[in-house]
Amino acid sequence: xxxxxxxxxxxxxxxxxxxxxxEKEAADGVVELDMxxxxxxxxxxxxxxxxxxxxxxxxxxxxxxxxxEYQNNEPFHNKLQAMAVAKQLPDVVxxxxxxxxxxxxxxxxxxxxxxxxxxxxxEFSPAAMTPQGPNGEIYEVPQQVTATHVVFTNNKILDxxxxxxxxxxxxxxxxxxxxxxxxxxxxxxxxxxxxxxxSCFLSALTExxxxxxxxxxxxxxxxxxxxxxxxxxxxxxxxxxxNDMFSPGINQAPYGNALSDFENGKAAYLIDGGWRVQSLVExxxxxxxxxVTLEAFPDIxxxxxQSQSTAVVAGTGFGMNANLEGTKADAAWDWIWFYSGEEGAxxxxxxxxxxxxxxxxxxxxxPLLAKLVDFxxxxxxxxxxxxxxxxxxxxxxxxxxxxxxxxxxxPQAVADEFEAWVAANDSTRNP
Amino acid sequence: MDFREKRRSYWYLVxxxxxxxxxxxxxxVVVSFVLGFTKWSGFGSPVFVGIKNYITMMKDPVFLYxxxxxxLIVGTSVFGQIPLGFxxxxxxxxxxxxxxxxxxxxxxxxxxxxxxxxxxxxxRIFFGNSGMFTSLMRMITGDQRWIMAISESKSGAIxxxxxxxxxxxxxxxxxxxxANLQKISPSVLEAAIIxxxxxxxxxxxxxxxxxxxxxxTTAIFAISGSLKSFxxxxxxxxxxxxxxxxVVAIYMYINTFKYYKYGFGSAVSIMIIILSxxxxxxxxxxxxxxxxxxx
Numbered sequence: 001x002x003x004x005x006x007x008x009x010x011x012x013x014x015x016x017x018x019x020x021x022x023e024k025e026a027a028d029g030v031v032e033l034d035m036x037x038x039x040x041x042x043x044x045x046x047x048x049x050x051x052x053x054x055x056x057x058x059x060x061x062x063x064x065x066x067x068x069e070y071q072n073n074e075p076f077h078n079k080l081q082a083m084a085v086a087k088q089l090p091d092v093v094x095x096x097x098x099x100x101x102x103x104x105x106x107x108x109x110x111x112x113x114x115x116x117x118x119x120x121x122x123e124f125s126p127a128a129m130t131p132q133g134p135n136g137e138i139y140e141v142p143q144q145v146t147a148t149h150v151v152f153t154n155n156k157i158l159d160x161x162x163x164x165x166x167x168x169x170x171x172x173x174x175x176x177x178x179x180x181x182x183x184x185x186x187x188x189x190x191x192x193x194x195x196x197x198x199s200c201f202l203s204a205l206t207e208x209x210x211x212x213x214x215x216x217x218x219x220x221x222x223x224x225x226x227x228x229x230x231x232x233x234x235x236x237x238x239x240x241x242x243n244d245m246f247s248p249g250i251n252q253a254p255y256g257n258a259l260s261d262f263e264n265g266k267a268a269y270l271i272d273g274g275w276r277v278q279s280l281v282e283x284x285x286x287x288x289x290x291x292v293t294l295e296a297f298p299d300i301x302x303x304x305x306q307s308q309s310t311a312v313v314a315g316t317g318f319g320m321n322a323n324l325e326g327t328k329a330d331a332a333w334d335w336i337w338f339y340s341g342e343e344g345a346x347x348x349x350x351x352x353x354x355x356x357x358x359x360x361x362x363x364x365x366x367p368l369l370a371k372l373v374d375f376x377x378x379x380x381x382x383x384x385x386x387x388x389x390x391x392x393x394x395x396x397x398x399x400x401x402x403x404x405x406x407x408x409x410x411p412q413a414v415a416d417e418f419e420a421w422v423a424a425n426d427s428t429r430n431p
Numbered sequence: 432m433d434f435r436e437k438r439r440s441y442w443y444l445v446x447x448x449x450x451x452x453x454x455x456x457x458x459x460v461v462v463s464f465v466l467g468f469t470k471w472s473g474f475g476s477p478v479f480v481g482i483k484n485y486i487t488m489m490k491d492p493v494f495l496y497x498x499x500x501x502x503l504i505v506g507t508s509v510f511g512q513i514p515l516g517f518x519x520x521x522x523x524x525x526x527x528x529x530x531x532x533x534x535x536x537x538x539x540x541x542x543x544x545x546x547x548x549x550x551x552x553x554x555r556i557f558f559g560n561s562g563m564f565t566s567l568m569r570m571i572t573g574d575q576r577w578i579m580a581i582s583e584s585k586s587g588a589i590x591x592x593x594x595x596x597x598x599x600x601x602x603x604x605x606x607x608x609x610a611n612l613q614k615i616s617p618s619v620l621e622a623a624i625i626x627x628x629x630x631x632x633x634x635x636x637x638x639x640x641x642x643x644x645x646x647x648t649t650a651i652f653a654i655s656g657s658l659k660s661f662x663x664x665x666x667x668x669x670x671x672x673x674x675x676x677x678v679v680a681i682y683m684y685i686n687t688f689k690y691y692k693y694g695f696g697s698a699v700s701i702m703i704i705i706l707s708x709x710x711x712x713x714x715x716x717x718x719x720x721x722x723x724x725x726x
Contacts, residue, residue: 249578
């Protein structure tokens with residue numbers, strides 16, 4: 001019994017000293033924030049940029065200490081959901097603007113940042129400040145606006161073969177045999193994971209085939225993914241696949257193979273997202289930089305949408321726990337603003353990113369970055385499908401596209417299956 | 432020691448193990464069973480939906496195709512790894528080849544490597560635009576667009592995965608059989624040889640009857656392991672392309688943790704248990720019949 005009493009006393013003292021330490025920290029004016037960040041520490045490019053932002057933040061805000069937990073890919077979302085279920089979200093969380101992290105933003109667990117932003121909303125590109133909640137809420141301040149469809153073009157190869165960037169799908173198809181005969185891959189692309197074809201190509205083609213009015217009607221159920229417009233968009237992929245325009249084994253290739261082929265001068269075109277500029281800035285041979293241009297896919301048959309259109313989505317950023325108040329909420333906002341506002345934006349520009357903050361210093365940008373800025377400023381844009389349709393629907397669409405490319409399904413069958421899922425399950429159609 | 436003391440000792444000794452087993456095995460299975468009759472996304476209260484999850488599952492062509500892949504893995508394990516493991520163990524035990532220790536180590540080696548490493552290694556060999564096997568074949572055929580077509584075939588895409596499963600796990604069974612073969616008394620074999628027994632008679636009359644229980648145990652491992660196979664395939668192909676190499680455990684993982692359908696995912700996990708127990712029961716009956724033959 002005596003031993004038990006002694007043990008209890010020791011435990012009580014230990015817990016008491018912990019609380020005392022916490023109070024002391026608060027009295028010192030240092031605010032500690034728990035942060036959950038989506039980041040792969042093995043990614044040298046992203047880690048270099050992250051470390052620079054962190055170092056600058058520590059200098060500007062010595063009174064804020066960030067306790068960071070890193071995760072990436074599915075484990076990030078699994079843990080975030082577990083935290084949400086347990087209602088134990090950290091103070092600051094990395095979030096997506098639309099449906100990807102809808103399981104926390106839609107559950108009222110994240111604070112609306114509109115009151116914090118105020119007039120600063122005007123310091124961001126309009127695409128970044130599109131509402132993220134049903135009542136105009138902004139849950140995270142997007143660090144960038146992303147074009148998910150860019151046709152990176154190696155003009156050195158085109159010049160060598162006497163070709164120019166095609167204006168139509170037929171012209172592009174006609175280039176295929178010439179490029180293949182010269183030993184080049186016409187269009188380098190990976191689709192082993194399934195999302196690349198949808199996000200980096202089909203999304204742009206969908207607007208191109210049907211136009212924004214039709215696209216908006218589809219999302220609310222006034223039109224359908226079974227319509228000829230969407231089938232036409234899918235058919236472009238089918239025709240390119242049937243004519244061996246894509247990388248061989250495209251549906252087996254992990255993400256990254258196509259980029260290597262393009263950087264090594266093995267492919268005339270690379271279809272990928274605008275984010276690939278970051279890798280190209282670091283990895284593309286210096287001599288090749290002047291030859292690389294950023295284009296949108298040529299016009300397609302029966303086109304209703306805008307010529308040269310791409311697909312854009314507001315980027316990711318940080319949001320704060322809905323329960324934060326007072327000093328902690330102010331400290332969390334200091335971090336969010338630092339990350340997505342001027343300071344963070346200027347650092348990101350140096351690493352090949354286009355920030356959503358429009359007053360960033362773009363003076364020292366790499367030539368490829370300048371081309372991406374020009375691309376974003378001049379190309380019209382539609383939606384990215386996986387940003388406007390629930391994630392589970394991609395489990396129907398992605399394999400459907402792959403089966404279509406293997407010749408096991410027609411574009412109409414893929415469109416019908418996708419429409420059936422969206423009509424029955426999608427949260428926009430079935431609120 | 433009276434009866435009450437005996438019973439108390441029994442509970443002291445067995446109680447902690449029963450408690451831990453109940454907490455980590457029985458409780459999750461029961462919760463999973465109950466959740467299998469609900470619709471639950473992780474938020475709010477689960478909504479009772481009866482057997483709807485099971486009906487949806489059985490009507491889903493993806494689940495049925497995954498089940499087909501699982502059964503092929505069971506087949507590869509039971510009719511591939513076990514016989515091959517036994518034959519290799521028998522060859523080594525009867526010293527039919529030289530350098531037995533070297534072969535034993537080489538065949539066992541794959542099982543000592545992490546499944547994820549094995550998966551990534553074979554993925555790099557077989558798949559993609561710059562895989563080792565692909566590059567070699569392009570060099571041989573001169574066709575720069577050559578790819579391993581079987582990996583894009585709906586019925587055939589699983590076969591490279593089956594090959595890797597056979598390559599990886601056969602060594603494990605071989606070691607188990609070898610250890611059990613070494614338990615057979617050499618004097619029995621010597622007596623059989625003196626009596627003029629042929630190699631086939633030694634195998635059929637002495638060795639196989641002695642190994643029935645081991646074969647049965649390894650078959651249970653093979654069946655249960657095959658039905659819950661996940662890591663190797665997930666890391667090697669992620670179930671793709673187009674669900675062609677997907678198995679039920681990946682289907683469960685995606686539905687549960689990617690689409691947040693905890694009720695549906697629980698129903699799938701219960702289905703894995705039902706299939707596992709069903710196949711092991713059939714195997715049990717088959718083995719009892721064989722045992723009776725040797726009694």
